[in-house]
Amino acid sequence: MTTVIALGGNALVRPGERGTATEQRTNLRETCEALRPLLGGDLVVTHGNGPQVGNELVRQERSADEVPPLPLYLAVAQTQAEIGALIESELTAVAGRPVVGLITHVRVDEDDPAFGNPTKPVGPFYSDEEAHKREDDRGWAVREDAGRGWRRVVPSPQPLEVIELGAVRALLAAGTIVVACGGGGIPVSSRNGRLLGLDAVIDKDRVSALLAIDLGAERLVILTDVDAVYRGWGTNAQEELRELSADEAQLLLGELAAGSMRPKIEASVAFATATGREVLITSAANVAAALDGRSGTRVRP
Amino acid sequence: MTTVIALGGNALVRPGERGTATEQRTNLRETCEALRPLLGGDLVVTHGNGPQVGNELVRQERSADEVPPLPLYLAVAQTQAEIGALIESELTAVAGRPVVGLITHVRVDEDDPAFGNPTKPVGPFYSDEEAHKREDDRGWAVREDAGRGWRRVVPSPQPLEVIELGAVRALLAAGTIVVACGGGGIPVSSRNGRLLGLDAVIDKDRVSALLAIDLGAERLVILTDVDAVYRGWGTNAQEELRELSADEAQLLLGELAAGSMRPKIEASVAFATATGREVLITSAANVAAALDGRSGTRVRP
Numbered sequence: 001m002t003t004v005i006a007l008g009g010n011a012l013v014r015p016g017e018r019g020t021a022t023e024q025r026t027n028l029r030e031t032c033e034a035l036r037p038l039l040g041g042d043l044v045v046t047h048g049n050g051p052q053v054g055n056e057l058v059r060q061e062r063s064a065d066e067v068p069p070l071p072l073y074l075a076v077a078q079t080q081a082e083i084g085a086l087i088e089s090e091l092t093a094v095a096g097r098p099v100v101g102l103i104t105h106v107r108v109d110e111d112d113p114a115f116g117n118p119t120k121p122v123g124p125f126y127s128d129e130e131a132h133k134r135e136d137d138r139g140w141a142v143r144e145d146a147g148r149g150w151r152r153v154v155p156s157p158q159p160l161e162v163i164e165l166g167a168v169r170a171l172l173a174a175g176t177i178v179v180a181c182g183g184g185g186i187p188v189s190s191r192n193g194r195l196l197g198l199d200a201v202i203d204k205d206r207v208s209a210l211l212a213i214d215l216g217a218e219r220l221v222i223l224t225d226v227d228a229v230y231r232g233w234g235t236n237a238q239e240e241l242r243e244l245s246a247d248e249a250q251l252l253l254g255e256l257a258a259g260s261m262r263p264k265i266e267a268s269v270a271f272a273t274a275t276g277r278e279v280l281i282t283s284a285a286n287v288a289a290a291l292d293g294r295s296g297t298r299v300r301p
Numbered sequence: 302m303t304t305v306i307a308l309g310g311n312a313l314v315r316p317g318e319r320g321t322a323t324e325q326r327t328n329l330r331e332t333c334e335a336l337r338p339l340l341g342g343d344l345v346v347t348h349g350n351g352p353q354v355g356n357e358l359v360r361q362e363r364s365a366d367e368v369p370p371l372p373l374y375l376a377v378a379q380t381q382a383e384i385g386a387l388i389e390s391e392l393t394a395v396a397g398r399p400v401v402g403l404i405t406h407v408r409v410d411e412d413d414p415a416f417g418n419p420t421k422p423v424g425p426f427y428s429d430e431e432a433h434k435r436e437d438d439r440g441w442a443v444r445e446d447a448g449r450g451w452r453r454v455v456p457s458p459q460p461l462e463v464i465e466l467g468a469v470r471a472l473l474a475a476g477t478i479v480v481a482c483g484g485g486g487i488p489v490s491s492r493n494g495r496l497l498g499l500d501a502v503i504d505k506d507r508v509s510a511l512l513a514i515d516l517g518a519e520r521l522v523i524l525t526d527v528d529a530v531y532r533g534w535g536t537n538a539q540e541e542l543r544e545l546s547a548d549e550a551q552l553l554l555g556e557l558a559a560g561s562m563r564p565k566i567e568a569s570v571a572f573a574t575a576t577g578r579e580v581l582i583t584s585a586a587n588v589a590a591a592l593d594g595r596s597g598t599r600v601r602p
Contacts, residue, residue, distance in 0.1 A: 020369040021498075055368040056379075059360035066363065067356040068321040074383050078357075081382035082375050084404045085487055085498070093495035100468040101404035103385045103480075167401040167477055174471035179404075186386055194394035197322075197386070 001041035002172065004212035005221040006048075006205055006267075007031060008260070011284055012083065013051040021086065028090040031223075034284040037291050039095050042172045044215065045087060046208045049079040049183030053201075057123030072122065072154060073186050073197035077103060080182035087179050099177040105163040105195055106185030106202050106210075112157035120156040120201050125149035155200040159185065159207040163195065165214055172215075181207045209267035213274045220271045220279045222264050227286045229261060229297040243298045246272045268299035276301045302342035303473065305513035306522040307349075307506055307568075308332060309561070312585055313384065314352040322387065329391040332524075335585040338592050340396050343473045345516065346388060347509045350380040350484030354502075358424030373423065373455060374487050374498035378404060381483035388480050400478040406464040406496055407486030407503050407511075413458035421457040421502050426450035456501040460486065460508040464496065466515055473516075482508045510568035514575045521572045521580045523565045528587045530562060530598040544599045547573045569600035577602045 011031040017023045035043075053075055060069035070078070084101025091099045118141040126134065131142040131150030143153045162168070162181060171178045184202030188195040205222055212220040231239045231252065244252065246269045253269075256262050268279035282289075282296030290296030312332040318324045336344075354376055361370035371379070385402025392400045419442040427435065432443040432451030444454045463469070463482060472479045485503030489496040506523055513521040532540045532553065545553065547570045554570075557563050569580035583590075583597030591597030 018369045021372050021375055056360075058368045059357075059364045061364075062367065063360040063363035067359045068319050070383060071322050074322055074386060077382035077386040078379040079382075081378035081380075081385075081404050082371060085375060085378040085406070088404065088406070089489070089496040089498070093493065096494065098465070098467055100465055103382050103389065103402035103404065105386070105389070164399070164401055166399055166475065167472055170471050170475035170477065171468055174467060176468055176471070188390070192394065193397065195390040197390070 001219065002044070002215055002217040003038050003041060003219045003221060004044045004046065004208055004215065004217045005035065005038060005223065006046045006208040007087075007223050008048045008204065009223075009225040011223055012047065019051045019055050024083070024086050025090065028086055031284045032087070032090045032094045034287045035091070036094060037288045038221070039177075043177045044168060044172070044211065044217070045091070045177065045179045046181040046204055046211065047083055047087065047179070047183070048204045049076065049083060052079040052082055053183060054123060061124055071197060072199040072201070073188070076183045076201065077186050080104065080186070083182055084179045091177060095177055097175060097177065099179065100171055101179040101182075102164050102167055102171070104180045104182065104185045105188045106159045106181065106207055107161040107163060107190055108157040108187050108198065108200065108202065109160060110189045110198070112155070114155035114157040114200070118153040118155045120154050121145055121151040122154055122201060123152050125151055156203055157187065157200055159202050159210050162207070162211050162214060163188065165211070168211070168215065181211055203263045205263040205267035206270070209271040212271055218277060220268070220277075221287065222267065222279065222281045223284050223287070224260065224264060224281060225283060227283045227295055229265065229281055231255065233261075241297050243300065246299065246301055249299050265299070272299050272301045302520065303345070303516055303518040304339050304342055304520045304522060305345045305347065305509055305516065305518045306336065306339060306524065307347045307509040308388075308524050309349045309505065310524075310526040312524055313348065320352040320356050325384070325387050326391065329387055332585045333388070333391045333395045335588045336392070337395060338589045339522070340478075344478045345469060345473070345512065345518070346392070346478065346480045347482040347505055347512065348384055348388065348480070348484070349505045350377065350384060353380040353383055354484060355424060362425055372498060373500040373502070374489070377484045377502065378487050381405065381487070384483055385480045392478060396478055398476060398478065400480065401472055402480040402483075403465050403468055403472070405481045405483065405486045406489045407460045407482065407508055408462040408464060408491055409458040409488050409499065409501065409503065410461060411490045411499070413456070415456035415458040415501070419454040419456045421455050422446055422452040423455055423502060424453050426452055457504060458488065458501055460503050460511050463508070463512050463515060464489065466512070469512070469516065482512055504564045506564040506568035507571070510572040513572055519578060521569070521578075522588065523568065523580065523582045524585050524588070525561065525565060525582060526584060528584045528596055530566065530582055532556065534562075542598050544601065547600065547602055550600050566600070573600050573602045
C-alpha cells in the first residue's frame with residue numbers, strides 16, 4: 001500500500017508563529033507522531049511552503065543591495081531543503097527507517113494560461129512606489145492587496161510531470177520514506193533537455209494528486225487545519241461533510257469561496273477520478289480516526 | 302565504474318562574481334560539459350557552497366529584525382537545494398539521463414575536538430560591537446579576521462557517516478546521477494534516533510572521500526581552480542606534481558600553508574589509503590586530459 005500525504009498549514013507553522021526552526025520542529029514532532037498509522041506501507045510526504053518562502057523572499061529583498069536575490073524558483077528550492085531537513089529529522093525518529101528529502105522539479109507548460117494571468121501573491125508588501133519600481137526594473141507583476149499594500153503576484157500553472165518520479169519510485173522500492181514536491185515543486189519547463197526554472201508557484205495539493213496518480217498510490221491523504229470539509233464553514237448552518245462522491249465534490253466547488261480548501265477538493269476529484277480510489281481530507285490530530293472512517297472527509301470516485 | 306567528483310571554486314562562482322543564478326548556471330554549463338568523460342559510469346557529484354552560504358547568511362542577518370534567521374545547518378541545507386537544482390538542470394542536458402539532488406545529512410561527533418575550537422569563518426563581517434553583541438545574544442564564537450573586521454567562526458568537525466548513503470546507492474542502481482553532500486552536508490548528531498542539526502560546517506573534500514570510500518567507488522576526482530597540485534605554488538621554484546604516493550602526499554601536507562589545497566590532499570590520502578585506488582586532483586578544463594594521464598595530479602596508494 002502506497003500513500004501520498006500532503007502536509008499543510010499547522011503541520012509546520014501555526015497562527016501567530018514566525019516560522020523559526022524551533023517552532024517548525026515542535027509542530028512537526030506532533031505531526032509526525034500522527035503519521036504512525038501510515039508507516040507500515042510505502043509513504044511519500046509532500047508539504048507546503050507558504051510561510052517559509054514568504055520569509056525567504058523577505059530575506060532576499062532586504063539584502064538585495066548587498067547580495068544578489070535568487071529567482072523565485074530557487075527560493076522555492078531553498079524551502080524544500082529547509083523543510084525537508086526538518087521533516088527528515090523528526091520523521092526518522094518516529095519511523096525508525098530512512099527518510100530522504102528529494103529536490104523536486106515539476107514540469108509546467110509555458111503556454112499555461114496562468115502565465116498570462118498571474119494571481120498568486122508572494123513575498124513582502126511594498127508601497128505603491130516600491131512596487132512599481134520592481135515592476136519596471138524586474139518585470140514583476142504587482143497588485144494591490146486589499147488595502148494592505150502592494151505585492152508581487154506570480155502564475156500558478158497546472159503541474160504536468162514530476163521530473164523526479166523515477167527517483168521517488170527507486171527510493172520507495174529501497175524501503176525509504178520520501179519527502180518530495182515541497183512547496184508544490186520547483187516549476188520548470190524543459191527546453192533542449194535542459195530544465196528551465198520559472199518564476200511561478202505550483203499548488204502543493206494539485207501536485208500531490210499528480211504524484212499519487214503517477215505513482216499508482218492506493219491512497220492520498222491531504223492534511224489541513226480542520227478535521228473535515230464543511231459546507232457553509234463559519235455560518236450557523238455549517239455542515240460537516242463526511243463523504244463525497246467526486247461528482248458531489250465537483251458541485252461543492254461551485255459553493256466554495258476561493259481559499260485553501262478549494263485546491264484540496266480539486267486535487268481529491270482529480271485523484272479519485274483518475275484512479276477510482278479514495279482521498280482523505282483531515283487534520284493531523286484526526287488521521288488515525290479518519291483512516292478508521294470515524295472522522296475526516298472521504299472523497300470517493 | 303563508480304566515480305565521485307567534488308566540484309569546487311570556479312565550477313560554480315568565479316572571482317569577481319557575486320553568485321547570481323545566471324553566473325552559476327553559466328559556469329556550471331561549462332563544468333558539466335567537462336564531465337562528459339565520466340558519464341558512462343555511475344556518478345555522484347558533490348559540491349562546495351562557500352559563496353552561496355555566505356550570501357545566504359547575509360540575507361538572514363540583514364532581515365533578522367523582520368523574519369527569524371535560520372540556524373546555520375538549515376542555511377547549509379538551503380544551499381544544497383539552490384546549487385543542486387542548478388547542477389541538476391545543467392547536468393541533465395549533458396548526461397541525457399536523470400540527475401537527482403538529495404538533501405544530505407552527515408553525522409559528526411559532538412565530542413569532536415573541533416567543537417572546542419571553532420576555526421572556520423562564515424557569513425558577513427561585523428564591527429567589534431556588532432560581533433560581541435552576537436557573541437552575548439546568540440552564543441556565537443567570533444574572531445577578528447586580519448584587520449577586515451569580525452566574523453563568526455564555527456567548528457569544522459570530521460565527517461563520520463553520510464546518513465543518506467543507502468539512498469545514494471539505490472539511486473545509482475536505478476541509473477540516476479546523484480548530487481549529494483552539498484556544502485559538505487548538513488552536520489548532525491544522532492540522539493534517540495532523531496537527527497539534531499549542528500551549527501558547524503564540514504569540509505566538502507573530506508566528506509567526498511568518506512562517501513567514495515563507503516560507496517566502494519573506483520575513483521575520486523577533486524576539481525579545483527588549478528590544473529594540478531604544485532609544490533612552492535606562487536614561488537619561482539613552483540613545481541607541478543603529477544603523481545604522488547599517499548606517503549609523499551602526507552609529507553607534502555607538512556609544507557602546505559593552510560588553504561584550500563590542504564583538505565584536497567588530506568581527502569586524497571584518506572581515499573587512496575582506505576581503498577588502494579587513485580585520486581585525481583585537477584581543474585574542470587583538464588578532466589579529460591587528467592583521466593588520460595596527461596594532466597592533473599594523481600594520488601596513488
